Amino acid sequence: MEDELYLENIDEFVTDQNRIVTYKWLSYTLGVHVNQAKQMLYDYVERKRKENSGAQLHVTYLVAGNLIQNGHTCHKVAVVREDKLEAMKSKLATVTSVHVYSIQKALLKDSGPLYNTDYDIIKANLHNCSKFSAIRCADAVPRTPAEVAQARTLARSSSQTPSDTSAVSTPPLNGHGPTAAKQSSQPPKGIMGMFAAKAASKAQDANKEPKAKEAPSVSAASSKPSAKGNIMNNFFGKAAMNKLKVNSVPGQPKEEKEAVKTSVPATEPESSPNSIVEKPGRKTEPAKIQQKDKKSKMKRMDKSDNEEEREPENQKKKRKRIKQLESDSSDEEDVPASPTLEEEKAPSPPPLVPALKAELEPASTEASAGGKKRKRKRVLKSKMFVDEEEGCMVTEKVYESESCTDSEDDFAKTKPPAVPKQPALPVKKEPKEERKNQKKGAATASRANKQISIMGFCQKK
Amino acid sequence: MFSAVTPLPGRTLLGPPSAEPPTFARTGSDFADRSQPFRLGERSFSRQYAHLYATRLLCMRPRLEQQARLRWGDGVLLRKLCQLQVGERCCVVGTLFKAMRLQPSILQEINEEHNLVPQPSLAKYVDPSDELVLEDELQRIKLTGSIEASRLVTGAVLAVYGHEQEDGKFLVEEHCFAHLPPQLPWQGPSTDRFVLLASGLGLGSGSGESLLGTQLLVDAVTGQLGAEGQQSCAALISRVLLAGNLLSQSTQSRDSLHKAKYLTKKTQAASVEAVKMLDEILLQLCSSVPVDVMPGEFDPTNYTLPQQPLHRCMLPLSSAYPTLQLVTNPYQADMDGVRFLGTSGQNISDIFKYSSMDDYLEILEWTLLAGHISPTAPDTLGCYPFYNSDPFILTDCPHVYFCGNAPKFQSKLLTGEDGQRVLLVAVPAFSATQTACLVNLRDLSCQPISFSVFGAEDDSDMEVGQ
Numbered sequence: 001m002e003d004e005l006y007l008e009n010i011d012e013f014v015t016d017q018n019r020i021v022t023y024k025w026l027s028y029t030l031g032v033h034v035n036q037a038k039q040m041l042y043d044y045v046e047r048k049r050k051e052n053s054g055a056q057l058h059v060t061y062l063v064a065g066n067l068i069q070n071g072h073t074c075h076k077v078a079v080v081r082e083d084k085l086e087a088m089k090s091k092l093a094t095v096t097s098v099h100v101y102s103i104q105k106a107l108l109k110d111s112g113p114l115y116n117t118d119y120d121i122i123k124a125n126l127h128n129c130s131k132f133s134a135i136r137c138a139d140a141v142p143r144t145p146a147e148v149a150q151a152r153t154l155a156r157s158s159s160q161t162p163s164d165t166s167a168v169s170t171p172p173l174n175g176h177g178p179t180a181a182k183q184s185s186q187p188p189k190g191i192m193g194m195f196a197a198k199a200a201s202k203a204q205d206a207n208k209e210p211k212a213k214e215a216p217s218v219s220a221a222s223s224k225p226s227a228k229g230n231i232m233n234n235f236f237g238k239a240a241m242n243k244l245k246v247n248s249v250p251g252q253p254k255e256e257k258e259a260v261k262t263s264v265p266a267t268e269p270e271s272s273p274n275s276i277v278e279k280p281g282r283k284t285e286p287a288k289i290q291q292k293d294k295k296s297k298m299k300r301m302d303k304s305d306n307e308e309e310r311e312p313e314n315q316k317k318k319r320k321r322i323k324q325l326e327s328d329s330s331d332e333e334d335v336p337a338s339p340t341l342e343e344e345k346a347p348s349p350p351p352l353v354p355a356l357k358a359e360l361e362p363a364s365t366e367a368s369a370g371g372k373k374r375k376r377k378r379v380l381k382s383k384m385f386v387d388e389e390e391g392c393m394v395t396e397k398v399y400e401s402e403s404c405t406d407s408e409d410d411f412a413k414t415k416p417p418a419v420p421k422q423p424a425l426p427v428k429k430e431p432k433e434e435r436k437n438q439k440k441g442a443a444t445a446s447r448a449n450k451q452i453s454i455m456g457f458c459q460k461k
Numbered sequence: 462m463f464s465a466v467t468p469l470p471g472r473t474l475l476g477p478p479s480a481e482p483p484t485f486a487r488t489g490s491d492f493a494d495r496s497q498p499f500r501l502g503e504r505s506f507s508r509q510y511a512h513l514y515a516t517r518l519l520c521m522r523p524r525l526e527q528q529a530r531l532r533w534g535d536g537v538l539l540r541k542l543c544q545l546q547v548g549e550r551c552c553v554v555g556t557l558f559k560a561m562r563l564q565p566s567i568l569q570e571i572n573e574e575h576n577l578v579p580q581p582s583l584a585k586y587v588d589p590s591d592e593l594v595l596e597d598e599l600q601r602i603k604l605t606g607s608i609e610a611s612r613l614v615t616g617a618v619l620a621v622y623g624h625e626q627e628d629g630k631f632l633v634e635e636h637c638f639a640h641l642p643p644q645l646p647w648q649g650p651s652t653d654r655f656v657l658l659a660s661g662l663g664l665g666s667g668s669g670e671s672l673l674g675t676q677l678l679v680d681a682v683t684g685q686l687g688a689e690g691q692q693s694c695a696a697l698i699s700r701v702l703l704a705g706n707l708l709s710q711s712t713q714s715r716d717s718l719h720k721a722k723y724l725t726k727k728t729q730a731a732s733v734e735a736v737k738m739l740d741e742i743l744l745q746l747c748s749s750v751p752v753d754v755m756p757g758e759f760d761p762t763n764y765t766l767p768q769q770p771l772h773r774c775m776l777p778l779s780s781a782y783p784t785l786q787l788v789t790n791p792y793q794a795d796m797d798g799v800r801f802l803g804t805s806g807q808n809i810s811d812i813f814k815y816s817s818m819d820d821y822l823e824i825l826e827w828t829l830l831a832g833h834i835s836p837t838a839p840d841t842l843g844c845y846p847f848y849n850s851d852p853f854i855l856t857d858c859p860h861v862y863f864c865g866n867a868p869k870f871q872s873k874l875l876t877g878e879d880g881q882r883v884l885l886v887a888v889p890a891f892s893a894t895q896t897a898c899l900v901n902l903r904d905l906s907c908q909p910i911s912f913s914v915f916g917a918e919d920d921s922d923m924e925v926g927q
Contacts, residue, residue: 024685034685035482035692060915064687075899075910077681079673084915097688111914115673126741126778130748134692135684137487140748142781 006030010044014057014103020113022102025121027132034132041100058108061085062101065092079111483689485696488654490751491797492700498852499767499789501845508846510839514616517851518556518597521618521832524639525554529620532637537622542600545625553631554620555597557613557836561815562588564841587611587817595621595631606633611817612827616836639832641877644858648798649902656796657682657701657910659897660757660805660865661890664742665735666709674895677912679742683749698899700796701750704865704888705757705805708735713759732761736775743779751784755792757805757866765843766807766835767791767852791834793859799902802855803863803886808835810866811842821887822871825864829855829875829883858883861900866890870898872907 009030013019027037045059063085064077073093079101080088089095102114122129130140526539529552538551545551563586593604593613604610606623613619623633662675680686684695712732746752756762756771763769770787773780780787788794791804809824815837818824828834834853838844858881867887875883884905889896896911 024680027685033482033484035689062686064681064691073908075908076913077677077686077910078913079677079915081915096694097691099688108915111673114914115676118676119672122745123741126744129745130683133484133684133749134482134689135485135487135696135749137749137751137784138489139487139751140782140784143783 006040007044007047010040010103011048014044014105018105020102020104020108020117022114022117023100024118028121028125032132034134037132038099041103045100045103056105057103058082058106059103060101060108060114062097062099063088063092063095064097065089065095067091068093079114081108485684485693487750488697488699490654490699491795492751493795494786494788495793495795495800496789496791498850499791499793501767501769504845506846508848510844510846512849513839513844513847513851514556514596515598516847516849517616517833517854518554518618520851520854521639522554524642524832525618525620525637526552528637528640529554529622533622533635542595542597542602545602545631547625547627550622550624550634552620552622553595553597553602554618555595555601557615557617557619558594558596558601559610559613559615559815560592560594561586562590564815584814585817586815603630604633605630608633608636614812614816614837615840616838617831617833618836619831638830639855640830641858641879641881641883642832642855643879644860644877644881644883645800647860647882649860649905650797650799652903653697654797654902655698656801656861656900656902657698657897658704658863658865658886658888658900659701659891660704660888661706661892662703662739662742663709663890663892664707664738665712665731666892667711667731671892671895673914674912675742675891677914678891678897679745681910681912683745698750699902701746701752702792702801702803703752703754704792704803704863705755705790705807706759706866706890706892707739707754707757708732708759708761709892710759736761740776740778743776743785744782747779747782747784751786753786753788753792753794755788755790755805755865757790758807765845766838767845768805791853797902799861799905800857800859801861801863802834802859803861803888804834804865806864806866806888807842808838809864809887811835811837815841820871821864821867822873822885825862825885825887826873826875829858829862829885860884860905861886863888863898869894870896870909872898874905 010021010026013021013026013029019025021041023034023037023041026032026041027034030037030040032040041059045057048057059082060079061082062077062079064075066073067076068074076092078088085098089098102117104113108114125131130136529537529539533552538549540549540551540553542553542555545553563583565582565586589611591610593608593610594601595604602625604621605626608621617638619636619638621631621633621636623631623635626632659678663671664675677686681691681695682698682701684692686692687695712730712735714731743752743754754771756768760768760771761775762771768790770789773785773787776785776787779785790807791802793800793802795801808828809821812818812824812828812835813821816824818827828836832855833851834855835842835844838853839846858877860882861884863886865888867889869887870889871885871887873885875881875885877883882905884900884907886898886900886907888898889909891897894911895913896909898907899910900907
């Protein structure tokens with residue numbers, strides 16, 4: 001009865017489903033050896049023809065053999081239609097194999113559909129494409145990822161030793177020296193090592209400080225399906241912790257605002273691309289956050305001193321957006337000197353946002369113009385943070401990729417072209433900001449922090 | 462499967478299914494990679510090419526002097542150009558330079574005074590007015606006499622025998638090249654073992670005609686095609702070597718550079734799709750046979766010779782298999798004790814352009830006799846500015862010397878003066894000819910294997926594959 005089964009299967013494929021049944025397709029579908037599939041096809045053709053000589057069945061054959069051509073023998077493998085089979089066989093000096101290649105209902109004009117059939121079934125079975133083949137290769141066992149990594153390190157070390165012995169002159173001269181490659185491989189290890197170390201320390205810190213506010217934000221972050229979710233959490237936790245420390249000074253509404261904000265950026269981070277990019281970024285995150293923390297603490301202390309000074313200053317600066325923005329940007333460049341570059345590489349708003357907020361909190365009670373100064377910094381640093389009140393953060397990376405936020409970004413980056421806008425905007429901005437001032441201070445801070453832009457107006461209205 | 466090997470009389474596949482069909486084990490392959498000289502680590506392009514020429518001359522001078530003594534007697538005078546005296550018959554060793562009128566020159570192109578339109582690329586740049594100049598370390602001298610300028614190319618190192626004339630030109634009576642270097646001892650297998658050489662798969666060309674042919678090739682090698690006899694013979698293929706141009710020339714189109722950004726925003730390079738296809742094909746091959754992949758002119762790797770291997774990140778599926786070897790162009794390896802050396806064809810096609818030789822096999826033989834894989838590098842073929850060594854000089858005579866992407870299949874067994882036996886193979890481009898080569902390692906014979914499928918046209922098309 002098993003014999004009948006495959007016949008029925010083939011019958012179904014050919015007549016009912018109107019498929020092109022190649023030997024390879026049949027072999028994968030029925031899970032049999034290719035030779036058996038070929039025999040099955042032949043058997044089916046024979047039986048069908050015996051039963052019903054008018055059966056509409058077209059068969060293609062594979063013929064292989066030796067051909068004498070121009071005096072030398074050439075091995076030829078050809079797929080031929082049934083009607084050309086004998087002609088082909090007679091052309092060949094010796095025929096080494098003939099078997100059925102495919103069966104189909106319709107007459108094939110060319111061999112394209114044959115290829116497509118095989119292509120599809122192979123694509124579906126890429127991982128075991130030699131399973132039903134007649135030849136097994138003992139060496140062809142795919143490596144596991146562990147072995148791959150091992151092989152890579154071995155290759156690196158083995159290429160170093162011959163280069164050391166064979167290198168006549170310094171490596172760059174003859175291009176034979178992987179010693180430079182060795183050095184370049186160590187820095188990544190260094191970065192990764194640092195990253196791993198930081199992650200470990202972060203894990204400890206984060207675990208030590210459970211806070212209620214952190215819990216929702218942390219859980220929000222941890223819900224992200226990411227391999228580095230844990231590390232992200234740690235950063236987030238640490239940053240949130242820092243932020244909360246600073247928050248204790250300003251006041252309740254700001255804390256609430258921040259909680260909202262941190263949960264919102266939590267939705268952002270993992271949408272950003274590239275784990276590799278994030279890794280060096282994260283390495284710098286701890287450094288930056290610590291730096292920010294210090295800064296924020298300092299600012300907090302200074303706040304009371306500077307507040308009175310700042311207000312008149314900022315009110316003056318309200319009119320002069322250009323200067324204010326420029327001074328903001330220069331401030332920003334001074335303050336986070338080294339991490340700026342890495343920030344641009346690594347889009348990770350949450351650690352940045354809370355840290356920035358830590359700075360902004362002391363400034364929020366000041367006049368909106370002064371807050372603007374701070375907000376400008378935030379804009380330039382953070383990335384891909386969309387919030388109705390905040391607008392998009394500005395970094396070079398965002399600027400390039402998100403053209404929709406051009407107006408805000410443009411304003412930050414291209415100050416001269418934005419100059420004509422500015423005199424008009426401040427006038428309108430001020431009353432809004434003053435209004436906002438009466439509301440939550442944090443809200444004011446966020447409003448002013450938003451880049452003055454046309455889009456901002458649309459959102460407001 | 463192959464003419465020399467009689468297939469085992471197995472069961473015919475034109476019959477009802479029989480019991481468990483046999484599976485054959487792939488014959489093992491003893492492999493050693495010898496292409497270390499062609500692998501570059503740190504590369505510095507701040508040097509001039511003069512060092513390369515100097516080291517080439519320095520390395521080849523002893524061999525040429527030895528050849529000169531063999532040909533013209535031990536007492537032949539070996540002179541440097543600065544020591545020449547008028548009328549004295551002597552032998553001079555130097556590098557050849559051919560001054561060609563039609564050779565494309567970038568300086569002429571950008572010279573606005575002349576207002577020249579850039580020259581169209583010709584098939585051949587030879588011209589009857591080409592002149593040969595011999596250069597050694599210090600001087601150069603024009604060559605006349607019985608030396609055929611059209612056949613020779615810049616960069617070849619040779620020894621000329623003649624004398625200097627009054628007009629300052631050197632009258633050549635005879636000349637000779639370095640000839641074949643000594644060959645390694647033969648350690649080939651005693652049973653039939655085959656290596657499949659294929660090149661010019663040309664994936665990503667957009668035309669599907671050669672795709673089924675490629676699939677047939679893969680199936681034949683992996684043992685899915687053919688009757689049992691053929692499959693058992695296919696199991697004797699111990700290695701597959703893909704000699705360049707895995708991607709088609711059409712993947713090189715750089716339209717996106719000239720088009721407006723808004724038109725090309727969502728397009729991706731044609732080579733991306735082609736490399737994915739290549740990965741799948743290589744996966745099928747690698748799961749059954751060791752494969753060496755050499756890059757070619759249109760493949761995503763560097764342009765200058767020696768081309769570095771394709772990066773394994775482009776082939777994620779197949780690079781999991783240890784049977785995949787990504788190797789340089791040119792490539793040298795010992796397969797089952799047989800030394801293979803070959804390129805993807807850029808060196809040969811470059812010599813084809815600048816010399817009157819038309820036959821790829823003839824050019825291949827000439828490079829072997831000249832003792833240098835690609836003499837025209839760096840003049841007309843891009844080359845890395847080596848400093849202390851020229852890895853293209855032939856130091857050992859290989860057993861199999863091949864070049865890929867030839868217009869048609871050709872092979873020849875060359876015997877050298879010292880008893881060296883070299884099989885020269887011009888591997889045809891598969892996308893055009895649907896032909897690959899099978900080299901039998903036991904007796905250094907080569908047989909083409911061609912694939913054909915039926916098309917919309919008639920029988921006559923079946924001859925195309927040959």
